[in-house]
Amino acid sequence: DTGVSQDPRHKITKRGQNVTFRCDPISEHNRLYWYRQTLGQGPEFLTYFQNEAQLEKSRLLSDRFSAERPKGSFSTLEIQRTEQGDSAMYLCASSPLTGISYNEQFFGPGTRLTVL
Amino acid sequence: AQKITQTQPGMFVQEKEAVTLDCTYDTSDPSYGLFWYKQPSSGEMIFLIYQGSYDQQNATEGRYSLNFQKARKSANLVISASQLGDSAMYFCAMREGGRDDKIIFGKGTRLHILP
Numbered sequence: 054d055t056g057v058s059q060d061p062r063h064k065i066t067k068r069g070q071n072v073t074f075r076c077d078p079i080s081e082h083n084r085l086y087w088y089r090q091t092l093g094q095g096p097e098f099l100t101y102f103q104n105e106a107q108l109e110k111s112r113l114l115s116d117r118f119s120a121e122r123p124k125g126s127f128s129t130l131e132i133q134r135t136e137q138g139d140s141a142m143y144l145c146a147s148s149p150l151t152g153i154s155y156n157e158q159f160f161g162p163g164t165r166l167t168v169l
Numbered sequence: 170a171q172k173i174t175q176t177q178p179g180m181f182v183q184e185k186e187a188v189t190l191d192c193t194y195d196t197s198d199p200s201y202g203l204f205w206y207k208q209p210s211s212g213e214m215i216f217l218i219y220q221g222s223y224d225q226q227n228a229t230e231g232r233y234s235l236n237f238q239k240a241r242k243s244a245n246l247v248i249s250a251s252q253l254g255d256s257a258m259y260f261c262a263m264r265e266g267g268r269d270d271k272i273i274f275g276k277g278t279r280l281h282i283l284p
Contacts, residue, residue, distance in 0.1 A: 086271065095173075095260045095274030096214070109271065144214065156202055156221070158272060160214035 057161035059145050065167045066135055073131045074164045078147030085128050086158060087120055088144040089113065096144055102128060103150075135168045142166075172196065173261050173275035181281045182251055189236070190246040190278050192261030203244040204262040204272060205235065207255075214260075220244060256282045 058077045066072050078085050084103050088096035099118070101109040104125035114120075117135075122128040132139055142165050146158040174193045182188045194203065205217040220228045220235045228235045236245040248255055262274045 093276070095262070095277050096272075098271035098273070101271060111271075142212065146214070156204075156219045157216045159216070160206075162211075162213050165212075 057145055057147050057159055059143075059161040059164050061164055062162060063165045063167075065169065067169050068137060069134055071131065071133045072135055072166065073129055074143055074145075074166075076128045076130070076145030076147075076161060078127070078145070079149075079159055080126075081149060082147035082159070083125070083150045084148045085122055086146040086148075087128070087130050088146065090142040090144055090163070091140075099130075099143075132166075135166075137168045140166055140168045172273045173263055175261055175275040175278050177278045178276075179279045179281065181283055183283050184253060185250055188248045188251050188255075188280065190248075190259050190261070190280065192244045192246065192275060194242050194244060194261070194263050196242075196263065196265050198265040200266060202264045203235065203237070204264070205233070205244075205246045206260045206262060206274075208258040208260065208277070210257070217259075218246065251282050253282050253284060256280060 060075045086101050087099040090096040098111050099114050100120045102122040105122050117133045120130045142163045144163045145161045148158045149155050172195050176191055201222045203220045207215040207217055218228050218230045218233045218235050220237045227237050232249045234247045258277045258279050260274045260277045262272045264272050
């Protein structure tokens, strides 16, 4: 296991379509985070899972956004009826609950979404 | 109000010189953590260094050190002996409260290392 992986790396879609992104965290990591990063900005928090439980959601996560982590392993982020303002890099991060790395969030390579 | 402020949008530094990237933060929570991440042009976020609010000593990781001035709410990153590969965006970030909480990022500083 070499790190957090995200699929797809790039997604181009037309406005109004639904898209789904997948994140596979580092296998022993209980905590999983989704962030969104627009051009020239730092990442903004979207939501957080501890195992399969979604413990926190940002107000940025509108009704069109939903995230799941059904078995406490991989996670999906779905955006319904995409809008041009949804164009961004979607980053996933994971971290362990214990151990020397518990303060660190390990980021995946991101999924770049372009909404036409 | 911004939680994390990075006042330097861009910096140019000669190779092998030391560089300081500024970061100030705002929180009323006595327990918090401060982070620095590097984001090269390839896009991945790379963790550099962490400082806890109760840590007595400044954090160091190889060529990276965090100049933590609690009273000033300042957490500057110092990179010693800069290298061309240090050219990237650098983000200061903070986590408030318990360690499960989200990380809040600043807007970043783009660092250019000149040969």
